[in-house]
Amino acid sequence: MNEIVYLNGSLIPRNKAFISVLDYGFLYGFGLFETMRAYGGQVFRLEHHLSRLAHSAEKLGLPIGAPALKGAVMDTIQANKLSEARIRITVSIGEGAMAPDPSTCNKPTVLILAERYKPYPEKVYQKGFRAVVSSIRRNSQSPLSKLKTANYLESILARQEARAAGVDEALCLNEKRLLAEASMSNIFLVTDGILRTPDEESGILPGITRRTILELASQLDIDTLEQDIRLDELSQAKEAFLTNSLIEVMPLTEIDGKPIGSGRPGPISKRLMAAYKKLVFTEEKMI
Numbered sequence: 001m002n003e004i005v006y007l008n009g010s011l012i013p014r015n016k017a018f019i020s021v022l023d024y025g026f027l028y029g030f031g032l033f034e035t036m037r038a039y040g041g042q043v044f045r046l047e048h049h050l051s052r053l054a055h056s057a058e059k060l061g062l063p064i065g066a067p068a069l070k071g072a073v074m075d076t077i078q079a080n081k082l083s084e085a086r087i088r089i090t091v092s093i094g095e096g097a098m099a100p101d102p103s104t105c106n107k108p109t110v111l112i113l114a115e116r117y118k119p120y121p122e123k124v125y126q127k128g129f130r131a132v133v134s135s136i137r138r139n140s141q142s143p144l145s146k147l148k149t150a151n152y153l154e155s156i157l158a159r160q161e162a163r164a165a166g167v168d169e170a171l172c173l174n175e176k177r178l179l180a181e182a183s184m185s186n187i188f189l190v191t192d193g194i195l196r197t198p199d200e201e202s203g204i205l206p207g208i209t210r211r212t213i214l215e216l217a218s219q220l221d222i223d224t225l226e227q228d229i230r231l232d233e234l235s236q237a238k239e240a241f242l243t244n245s246l247i248e249v250m251p252l253t254e255i256d257g258k259p260i261g262s263g264r265p266g267p268i269s270k271r272l273m274a275a276y277k278k279l280v281f282t283e284e285k286m287i
């Protein structure tokens, strides 16, 4: 795993890769990242990930050469001879003065890691994830909302709550007590045959997979709504699922110990799971 990493323009062995102790990504969490999945050596929706990264970097005033990153990602995958892989790009504002002053940072740090990705076994998808509601809230008013920043601690703490409860995921409400997302994924639910998901203003990360699912739903003539969703609406939903670039579409079948719908993956979830797989397969063949 990660034998060769890309660091600031060079492909080097992982044990030779070093970052400054004054890097603001490490000291202050002043950085961004993207997690992507490769199938057959091709990164699914790489352009979308790079454009989210570029957009977030612009918001933070972080100068990154997003176009050059495409080649760097592919080089890292090839250097590690990977086919099915998890890839992470991390960009920080770089090294600066010890006291927090980003104007002292002159050169961003760019790190790309890639390792073999082994998906969850099929039986996990057939059973679905169980989740609890986290005590951690998303803040839709935060300047970091919508950005995939190196400040990932809230998500990690929420995930730890899930682990402590013996389940797979933790759902985060926002400051208005509306449903936002899960610790590391977006959420969808189905009521009255309509696919619903919290809107982009609810404090979520606008997931690349979320966007893909909304596109697929429209192609499959499934009605969709991006809107405010209350927690009790999730409990009463017929089906629900979670999405991210690694797990794709994972049915969510239980919340706080109670089944969602029949407690099994629902028909719309299954259609979208299959459509997503088909899309990945098609795009892989096209590149």
Ligand SMILES: Cc1ncc(COP(=O)(O)O)c(C=O)c1O
Pocket (backbone or CB within 6 Å): 035, 155, 181, 182, 183, 184, 185, 186, 204, 205, 206, 207, 208, 209, 210, 243, 244, 245, 246
């Ligand atoms: C908090 C959070 N929300 C949503 C997502 C899903 O994003 P994507 O579909 O782009 O992987 C992630 C991905 O890791 C995440 O960390």
